[in-house]
Amino acid sequence: MTIGPGSTAAQDGDRPPVTIFGPDFPFAFDDWITHPSGLGAIPPERHGEEVAVVGAGISGLVAAYELMKLGLKPVLYEASQIGGRLRSAHFEGAPAEIVAELGGMRFPVSSTAFYRYVDLLGLDTRPFPNPLTPASGSTVIDIEGETHYAESTEALPPLFREVASAWADALDTVGFSDIQDAIRARDVTRLKSLWDELVPLWDDRTFYDFVASSEAFSKLSFHHREVFGQVGFGTGGWDSDFPNSMLEIFRVVMTNCDEDQRFVVGGVEQVPWGLWNHAPDQLAHWPAGTTLAKLHHGGTRAGVAAIARDDDGSFAVTDAWGHTARYPAVLVTCQSWLLTTQIDCDESLFSQKMWTALDRTRYMQSSKTFVMVDRPFWKDKDPETGRDVMSMTLTDRLTRGTYLFDHGDDQPGVICLTYSWMSDAMKMLPYPVDQRVRLALGALKKIYPDVDIAQHIIGDPITVSWEADEHFLGAFKGALPGHYRYNQRMYAHFVQDALPAGERGIFLAGDDVSWTPAWVEGAVQTSLNAVWGIMRHFGGGTSADNPGPGDVFAELGPLVLPD
Structure with a gap:
């Protein structure tokens, strides 16, 4: 549906x-x-x-x-x-719906004009398997060598909830709820008044400045900010965006770009x-x-x-x-x-x-590497713990984000072994696809020592580095x-x-x-x-x-x- x-x-x-709807141009x-x-x-x-x-x-x-x-x-x-950059790569010999999304792959339902065309064409969409969402089943957060398994936010250690709470409190200081209410109501006058106050205040300041200078985070340790950068909010870690203008981050969260995302089947x-x-x-x-x-x-x-x-x-x-x-x-x-x-x-x-x-437009680097596997084996249960043997994974290791795409028990699955940005993406840039797969598998082996991902790989892997493509020179503006x-x-x-x-x-x-x-x-x-x-x-x-x-x-x- x-x-x-x-x-x-x-x-x-x-x-x-x-x-x-805006906030810069509420049309x-x-x-x-x-x-x-x-x-x-x-x-x-x-x-x-x-x-x-x-x-x-x-x-x-x-x-x-x-x-x-x-x-x-x-x-x-x-x-x-x-x-x-809406590029869906097909695995040789696989069913048509088994793809690797090399560019855009998750689309928030707040993208209302885009979804008009999706609906016009009668395309099917499903929830994207983001961390700690029902679509992912389970999530593993691996940071500083410690691994945390969770099927909901409540299952994570208090540290992560403290980070999430601090982020919410920090946003409240700039009228986050008021701006969202104005967007919901499409109250143009109110929205422009609130947003136009923020523009001169935050144009010259970075995302990291906002986090580090906020009262909510200043009460916490540096480690809390570090975890926020590595694991982030919504869809994952955002430390790659720390140098960006805070206005850009405000737009993302105020328009729910980082929530309720779907993929096109x-x-x-x-x-x-x-x-x-x-x-x-x-x-x-x-x-x-x-x-x-x-x-x-x-x-x-x-x-x-x-x-x-x-x-x-x-x-x-x-x-x-x-x-x-x-x-x-x-x-x-x-x-x-x-x-x-x-x-x-x-x-x-x-x-x-x-x-x-x-x-002066500045483009961000981005790298993805995908493999097709014989089945969604990650849903197998560990006989000792009863947990999924592998999960959607956020980590400070080389892979950063690993996503699992389940097309049914009788169909091949797809793993985005690594999705990274900026310096993490640059680490992959010199290497061919086979070496990128080996590097990703090596990092994931430290998180899942008893899981042999390689034995499930079928077909040829697919990778992209948008900054290396002469027709793009980067993935997107930052x-x-x-x-x-x-x-x-x-x-x-x-x-x-x-x-x-x-x-x-x-x-x-x-x-x-x-x-x-x-x-x-x-x-x-x-x-x-x-x-x-x-x-x-x-x-x-x-x-x-x-x-x-x-x-x-x-x-x-x-x-x-x-x-």
């Missing part, structure tokens, strides 16, 4: 759910895309005109899908593969591929049954090598094979660093302040202190009325443009911002009863801090 926004599982009692994207009036209209004389979309990840596919519905002809360019890449092949019910200009795949004759164009402005004001987009096509508008959804490292992008298309923002101004410039760029003519017509989208990097909802929301901007660029507009993000941006847009 698919559980999306508004479902029983997404509720907290009888109260409305917490969603990714109801989920309502906008499902309104009976539609997103808007393009003047009929411009129907069929082409728009270049650089990147066929979820942001590019959502934008292309909605632009097609409006009557434009999106032309997708992709240097790697459809789906971007059979792989999340079904969402971008589904949009590629889906024929919308209502189409302007195009005949019934039109899909993105049909408009592209089955495949995207090659990756983009150059973007320039022609003398007539159009954009000249050149692909990797040297073919140049011209467009009245371009949407760039690839990671921003590629505009200076892989794509020869005319510098005049953005202001120097925007180039600074694009270039904003540093002082980066708020850069983010605001990138996010607000889709409203172009005040821009010089030479900077109009090129748009940005993607999770690194959003306020919620690493979460698919940010990619979806920024793509919808760009759809509004492109619609406006073509002389179109929204319906009076369904204003779009740009229509209310002057009133609701993110706070602008002085330079």
Whole structure:
């Protein structure tokens, strides 16, 4: 059963759910895309005109899908593969639903715009096996050589509950509950008032600063902070994020990104591929049954090598094979660093302040290694203890996070042996997949000395290091202190009325443009911002009863801090 926004599982009692509604820009994207009036209209004389979309990840596919519905002809360019970081790798010879999720793999139900597309495509989702959730069955926390087995938070030693309590108390000092209540109620005035107070106070301060300086943690030992970093809250350890701006962490917890997460059965890449092949019910200009795949004759164009402005004001987009096509508008959804490292992008298309923002984007490293096993053996019971022989595992060892995916007793299982970030991910970077597996198995052997994981492995392992991929250069953005101004410039760029003519017509989208990097909802929301901007660029507009993000941006847009 698919559980999306508004479902029983997404509720907290009888109260409305917490969603990714703001806090920086409290606009109801989920309502906008499902309104009976539609997103808007393009003047009929411009129907069929082409728009270049650089990147066929979820942001590019959502934008292309909605632009097609409006009557434009999106032309997708992709240097790697459809789906971007929604990449589901299939194990050779295994059933189709047995996958390794190399990029995004767990999606909070607060991602309401994203789940609109999941539900549109009729995809099934299930609870993600996060630590200390029913979906994981059991959890092992291994830290400083001590191993703790638990099937609920109450089964852990008091130290862990003290850490969780301190974190909750620390959040209360910044109005966590009040902000969540405003999000639930979609009380725009209250939410902006509360959030805009926090922005100047915390833009320049790190996650670790917040933890270490909080009254709640200052009463505890350094070891409590250490455990918080190693084991964390919600889905696991967060010490990799300690250098990040605290505003980024506030957004994650205040919008419940780290709670009630689900995975897409059979792989999340079904969402971008589904949009590629889906024929919308209502189409302007195009005949019934039109899909993105049909408009592209089955495949995207090659990756983009150059973007320039022609003398007539159009954009000249050149692909990797040297073919140049011209467009009245371009949407760039690839990671921003590629505009200076892989794509020869005319510098005049953005202001120097925007180039600074694009270039200062900081990406976090991430590594995952998966194996397929003959069965979900971890559910076997130890005859002496009666416990699961292996559990979802959080540790300070090399593996950091180990996740177990059960597809049924008569089906192969999948183990994400190691999911790590930043310096922990860099430790894996030089090594081929077989060595990564050996390193992970060696670390897990110290936690489970009596379990022979290797004997259950079948097929070839699968691994990824996103920072080593020339088309990504990192897994996702991690904003540093002082980066708020850069983010605001990138996010607000889709409203172009005040821009010089030479900077109009090129748009940005993607999770690194959003306020919620690493979460698919940010990619979806920024793509919808760009759809509004492109619609406006073509002389179109929204319906009076369904204003779009740009229509209310002057009133609701993110706070602008002085330079």
